[in-house]
Amino acid sequence: DQQVKQNSPSLSVQEGRISILNCDYTNSMFDYFLWYKKYPAEGPTFLISISSIKDKNEDGRFTVFLNKSAKHLSLHIVPSQPGDSAVYFCAAAGGTSYGKLTFGQGTILTVHP
Amino acid sequence: EAEVAQSPRYKITEKSQAVAFWCDPISGHATLYWYRQILGQGPELLVQFQDESVVDDSQLPKDRFSAERLKGVDSTLKIQPAELGDSAMYLCASSSYSGAYNEQFFGPGTRLTVL
Numbered sequence: 001d002q003q004v005k006q007n008s009p010s011l012s013v014q015e016g017r018i019s020i021l022n023c024d025y026t027n028s029m030f031d032y033f034l035w036y037k038k039y040p041a042e043g044p045t046f047l048i049s050i051s052s053i054k055d056k057n058e059d060g061r062f063t064v065f066l067n068k069s070a071k072h073l074s075l076h077i078v079p080s081q082p083g084d085s086a087v088y089f090c091a092a093a094g095g096t097s098y099g100k101l102t103f104g105q106g107t108i109l110t111v112h113p
Numbered sequence: 114e115a116e117v118a119q120s121p122r123y124k125i126t127e128k129s130q131a132v133a134f135w136c137d138p139i140s141g142h143a144t145l146y147w148y149r150q151i152l153g154q155g156p157e158l159l160v161q162f163q164d165e166s167v168v169d170d171s172q173l174p175k176d177r178f179s180a181e182r183l184k185g186v187d188s189t190l191k192i193q194p195a196e197l198g199d200s201a202m203y204l205c206a207s208s209s210y211s212g213a214y215n216e217q218f219f220g221p222g223t224r225l226t227v228l
Contacts, residue, residue, distance in 0.1 A: 004155070006155075034216070036219075041221070041224075042221055042222075043117070043204055043206075043219030043220050043221050043222050044156070044204070044219045045219070046216050046217070046218070049216065089155050089156070091155075093215070099144060099161070099208065099210070099215045099217075100146075100158050100161060100169055101146075101156075101158070101217060102158075103155030103156050103157070104155050105153065105154050105155050106153075106154070106155055
């Protein structure tokens with residue numbers, strides 16, 4: 001039973017345009033959500049997070065939106081740059097999980113110059 | 114900048130052999146995590162330590178996997194015997210807080226190939 005799903009395995013975007021990565025979750029106990037970026041041969045790097053008391057969090061070119069009623073979150077990258085090309089994972093935490101993160105399968109983002 | 118250290122970066126072994134991975138978390142981080150990432154999937158938690166105590170090992174295959182963090186600092190993950198299905202990236206992460214709202218910092222991982 002996959003509690004966090006990223007249904008798009010890959011996304012291709014032109015440099016300067018917006019990238020939108022989506023994530024759905026099923027566990028209503030989740031109350032904190034994070035996005036990580038991963039380059040090949042490296043560990044995941046924290047990007048941005050959002051608490052369930054908010055519906056939007058912004059950090060520079062990165063904005064995360066949370067729709068609790070739909071159990072859906074999205075990451076917007078504007079403008080996209082070739083250096084953003086990586087695998088993006090959404091992750092969720094909450095309830096009595098003692099900080100355990102549950103990850104989605106990842107979306108490969110490719111930004112073309 | 115403080116980082117999570119892992120070694121080795123790559124390990125090739127034959128099935129039925131024993132393998133061990135080492136992790137040194139960011140100094141002062143009380144919580145340490147071991148994740149396994151199979152190609153095409155997201156990381157999955159194997160074991161979580163708070164200081165030297167295990168707080169979650171529900172997904173750890175205890176018949177062949179073991180993990181320890183004896184002094185509450187660095188940690189070792191062992192597989193004995195290794196099986197073909199254990200081929201994956203093994204990631205270590207640490208954080209300064211074990212509550213729900215935590216940012217975990219990941220090491221570069223150990224890529225294990227079992228032949």
